[in-house]
Amino acid sequence: MSPLTSHKIAYNDGMKILVIEDDREAADYMQKAFAEAGHTAHVAGDGDSGFALADAAEYDVLVVDRMLPRRDGLSVIAGLRSRGNTTPVLILSALGEVDDRVTGLRAGGDDYLTKPYAFSELLARVEVLNRRAPARESETLYRVGDLEIDRLSHTVRRASQEIILQPREYRLLEYLMRHAGQVVTRTMLLENVWDYHFDPQTNVIDVHISRLRGKIEKGFEKPILHTIRGAGYMLKAG
Amino acid sequence: MAFRLPAIMKTTAARLSALYLLLFALCAVLLVFYMTSLSARMLLAQTQETINEEVQGLARAYQRGGIPVLVRVVEQRSRQPGANLYLLADPNGQILSGNVESIQPGVLQREGWTELPFSYERYGEAAGRRQPSAAAAAPETETLTEVGHNAIAVVLRLPNQMILMVGRDLGEPERFRSVIQRSLMLALGMMGFGGLLIWYFVGRRALKHIDSVSVASRRIMAGDLSGRLPVTGAGDEFDRLSENLNTMLARIAHLNDGLKQVSDNIAHDLKTPLTRLRNRAEAALSGKKTGADYREALEGTIAESDQLIRTFNAILMISRLEAGYSAESLDKVDLAAVVHDVVELYEPVAEELGVGFEATVAGPVVVNGNRELIAQALSNVIDNAIKYSAGSVEKPHVGVTLNRDGDEIRLQVADNGLGIPDEGDRARATERFVRLEKSRSQPGSGLGLSLAKAVMTYHNGRLDLLPGNPGLSVLMGFPGSKDD
Numbered sequence: 001m002s003p004l005t006s007h008k009i010a011y012n013d014g015m016k017i018l019v020i021e022d023d024r025e026a027a028d029y030m031q032k033a034f035a036e037a038g039h040t041a042h043v044a045g046d047g048d049s050g051f052a053l054a055d056a057a058e059y060d061v062l063v064v065d066r067m068l069p070r071r072d073g074l075s076v077i078a079g080l081r082s083r084g085n086t087t088p089v090l091i092l093s094a095l096g097e098v099d100d101r102v103t104g105l106r107a108g109g110d111d112y113l114t115k116p117y118a119f120s121e122l123l124a125r126v127e128v129l130n131r132r133a134p135a136r137e138s139e140t141l142y143r144v145g146d147l148e149i150d151r152l153s154h155t156v157r158r159a160s161q162e163i164i165l166q167p168r169e170y171r172l173l174e175y176l177m178r179h180a181g182q183v184v185t186r187t188m189l190l191e192n193v194w195d196y197h198f199d200p201q202t203n204v205i206d207v208h209i210s211r212l213r214g215k216i217e218k219g220f221e222k223p224i225l226h227t228i229r230g231a232g233y234m235l236k237a238g
Numbered sequence: 239m240a241f242r243l244p245a246i247m248k249t250t251a252a253r254l255s256a257l258y259l260l261l262f263a264l265c266a267v268l269l270v271f272y273m274t275s276l277s278a279r280m281l282l283a284q285t286q287e288t289i290n291e292e293v294q295g296l297a298r299a300y301q302r303g304g305i306p307v308l309v310r311v312v313e314q315r316s317r318q319p320g321a322n323l324y325l326l327a328d329p330n331g332q333i334l335s336g337n338v339e340s341i342q343p344g345v346l347q348r349e350g351w352t353e354l355p356f357s358y359e360r361y362g363e364a365a366g367r368r369q370p371s372a373a374a375a376a377p378e379t380e381t382l383t384e385v386g387h388n389a390i391a392v393v394l395r396l397p398n399q400m401i402l403m404v405g406r407d408l409g410e411p412e413r414f415r416s417v418i419q420r421s422l423m424l425a426l427g428m429m430g431f432g433g434l435l436i437w438y439f440v441g442r443r444a445l446k447h448i449d450s451v452s453v454a455s456r457r458i459m460a461g462d463l464s465g466r467l468p469v470t471g472a473g474d475e476f477d478r479l480s481e482n483l484n485t486m487l488a489r490i491a492h493l494n495d496g497l498k499q500v501s502d503n504i505a506h507d508l509k510t511p512l513t514r515l516r517n518r519a520e521a522a523l524s525g526k527k528t529g530a531d532y533r534e535a536l537e538g539t540i541a542e543s544d545q546l547i548r549t550f551n552a553i554l555m556i557s558r559l560e561a562g563y564s565a566e567s568l569d570k571v572d573l574a575a576v577v578h579d580v581v582e583l584y585e586p587v588a589e590e591l592g593v594g595f596e597a598t599v600a601g602p603v604v605v606n607g608n609r610e611l612i613a614q615a616l617s618n619v620i621d622n623a624i625k626y627s628a629g630s631v632e633k634p635h636v637g638v639t640l641n642r643d644g645d646e647i648r649l650q651v652a653d654n655g656l657g658i659p660d661e662g663d664r665a666r667a668t669e670r671f672v673r674l675e676k677s678r679s680q681p682g683s684g685l686g687l688s689l690a691k692a693v694m695t696y697h698n699g700r701l702d703l704l705p706g707n708p709g710l711s712v713l714m715g716f717p718g719s720k721d722d
Contacts, residue, residue, distance in 0.1 A: 116547055118540070168582060194583060198614035199548060201621045201686055207586040230537050 015039040015060040015130055020050030020076065021092065022068050030063070033119050034126075047071025054080055059087050060131045063122070066093035066104065074107040081108040088129035090122070101197065120231035124183040142177040145237025147216060147224055149177060158216055158224075168193070169212050176225065176235040185232035209233055255440065259433035263426055270422045274415055281414065282390070285406045286351070289392055292322055292404045305398065309335050312402075323358065323389055323405035331401065337361055338403075346393055346401050355388040355408050388412065447476045463491045504553065508546065515542045552685040559611075559692040571612060573603040573649060573716070577640050580616045584624060591628040594635035603640060603647055605716045607697050615693035615701075618686035619651045619712045627655030627709065647718040652711040664703040664710075690714070 017034055019041050021027040027043045034041040042059075044050035047068040054062055054076070062080075066073040077089050091109040093100060101112045111125050127133075136142070140151045146159045154170055156163045165173065172193050176184060186205040190196055213225045226234045292315075299311040312324045316337035325336035331346045333339075342356040391405025450468045458465045466487060467480040522535030581597040588595035605612075620638065627634040636653045658664045667687055687701070694701040694714055704711040 118544070194579060196579065196583075196610060196613050198610050198617065199551065200583065200617050201548075202587055202625070204583050204587050207590055208583075211586050230540055 017041040017061050018054055018059040019063045020044045021065040047076050051076045061126050061129045062087050062089045077108040088131050121185050124185045127182050136178050144180045144235055163215055180235045183228050183231050183234050255433050255437035274418045289404050325403040327401040329399040349393050352391050355390050511546055552689050556689050556692045559696045568606050570604050571607045571609045574599045576613050580613055584620050588624050593624050593628050597638040599640045611693045615690035618690045623651050623653040627653035630655045647716040649714040652706050654709040657706050657710040
């Protein structure tokens with residue numbers, strides 16, 4: 001869609017992020033941490049100025065706290081959406097009930113993260129939301145290094161060698177390949193591959209990943225499914 | 239007793255009795271007034287009718303023989319005991335015949351019915367007052383007034399201008415009225431007295447009740463949450479109120495106990511990971527360390543705090559569920575699909591730990607619920623089953639079954655591990671932070687089963703721990719009607 005699509009990796013460099021958060025300390029920390037990850041973050045301290053900034057400038061992702069002074073976060077999002085602004089929004093909230101999540105997403109949010117959260121989780125989600133990220137939904141063939149999946153025939157090949165996967169393993173790999181080169185957290189996998197938002201007590205996802213890894217890496221020289229310590233996983237060639 | 243009176247005046251009972259007393263008195267006065275005036279009118283009409291009959295009789299006598307016969311008849315009737323009043327006078331009003339000695343002036347000058355009762359005196363009465371022995375001459379006129387009696391009469395003028403008056407004493411209606419008046423006074427007096435009596439006793443009873451309730455509630459307010467309001471056993475409204483308040487107090491005490499236990503448990507169980515966290519940070523700072531060491535220490539710290547956050551989230555969720563949550567999040571959920579998903583999610587974990595794991599699900603089973611919460615509860619139960627059966631027996635196995643038993647939809651997770659042999663322990667296992675001694679070595683917050691139980695309670699269902707054969711069987715029962 002965007003002219004940057006062809007620059008495979010470049011799109012994730014230097015995102016422009018607007019953080020609408022009234023907690024000064026948290027906002028400063030986010031700004032610094034986003035900068036360290038190579039992004040530029042602007043901060044708005046209340047709903048009104050946040051809305052004005054988001055409306056005036058082009059951002060790649062908005063991070064909106066749900067409870068804001070002057071104008072509620074959900075109302076900011078609804079206002080932007082009604083003005084045709086489609087910038088992806090990640091909602092931050094201290095409210096963590098299932099309903100809150102649903103109402104947040106219904107108001108026009110694209111993702112929902114409950115406080116307290118790990119910054120690595122926030123960063124991973126924001127990078128996946130990036131407006132300039134290529135829309136790979138419609139592509140029928142995903143390829144990372146010598147690994148490829150055909151989304152029409154549901155076949156998986158590595159170095160031309162077919163790999164048989166269970167349906168869930170296939171969906172897991174499909175999601176990882178769609179976001180190849182990006183960090184994908186365990187909760188993101190649970191949400192997107194299993195469609196659940198609860199907290200499994202044991203790290204069940206890790207076991208699924210190691211199973212998948214066994215199938216796509218065993219007998220091949222190079223590892224392709226990497227564990228990012230303290231964050232999650234990343235599918236990356238080389 | 240006397241010092242309590244002002245307090246009694248202030249009770250609702252007293253106010254109500256005063257109001258009722260006033261209303262009844264008003265009604266009684268109105269009723270009596272209406273009755274007296276009605277009966278007085280009736281008596282008057284009767285009197286007038288009697289007079290009319292007399293007049294007709296006298297008229298016939300006059301027609302028969304003129305004045306002489308009339309005079310004779312008048313004289314004759316006048317002498318009868320209890321006679322009416324008869325008077326024959328010349329055109330100037332000079333009394334000629336009859337049984338009336340004197341009459342209120344002016345009465346004879348007007349023809350027709352006298353408009354107002356008038357006073358008169360019979361023959362012999364003036365003398366009777368002077369000579370008491372003569373009082374018998376007029377037995378029907380007991381002394382009502384000293385000056386004479388009241389009567390009504392009709393005055394006629396005969397063709398020869400003489401005046402004929404026929405009347406009747408009003409003694410009887412007046413006596414009747416006085417009787418009514420006296421009984422009215424008596425009734426009012428008795429009502430007042432009765433009202434005061436009821437007022438006093440009812441008020442005192444209410445006060446006694448309320449005083450005892452006040453004393454009890456002061457004791458409870460002072461911190462004794464085990465105190466209860468007195469119930470007399472009379473089954474009246476005070477008892478019902480006290481019983482309801484007592485139920486409320488029991489609920490509050492229960493919640494308070496839960497709160498106290500949770501805060502104790504939080505303090506106790508979170509102290510361990512917090513101490514660990516602190517030690518880890520301290521250890522990282524001491525001695526010579528490389529960058530990798532710091533990194534490792536920090537990662538450990540983060541993992542530890544994540545576990546803490548998890549525990550807090552679970553506590554928060556349990557209390558929200560117990561507070562009732564919001565009913566809007568309930569939807570039609572296919573339990574079979576949830577079971578399939580969660581079993582699929584845990585299957586690799588079970589395999590890795592060498593635990594046989596299988597699910598038997600009949601077909602789609604739809605309940606009213608929250609998919610996420612049910613999945614969370616089931617995953618907690620399965621997680622426990624796998625964790626506690628793994629390595630405890632030779633061939634560990636966990637089986638999940640979903641079926642319908644009458645009106646209940648039963649989701650059961652059974653393992654063949656060591657189970658919880660003691661019934662008391664089984665009952666305690668779902669309480670918050672309870673980790674039975676044997677499980678202390680296993681990782682976990684001790685909130686898994688409590689959260690699952692809270693989820694089931696939230697769904698109007700139940701979570702019971704049953705002895706397996708061997709092992710432990712966790713039964714999650716959802717209410718379900720057959721036509722679902």
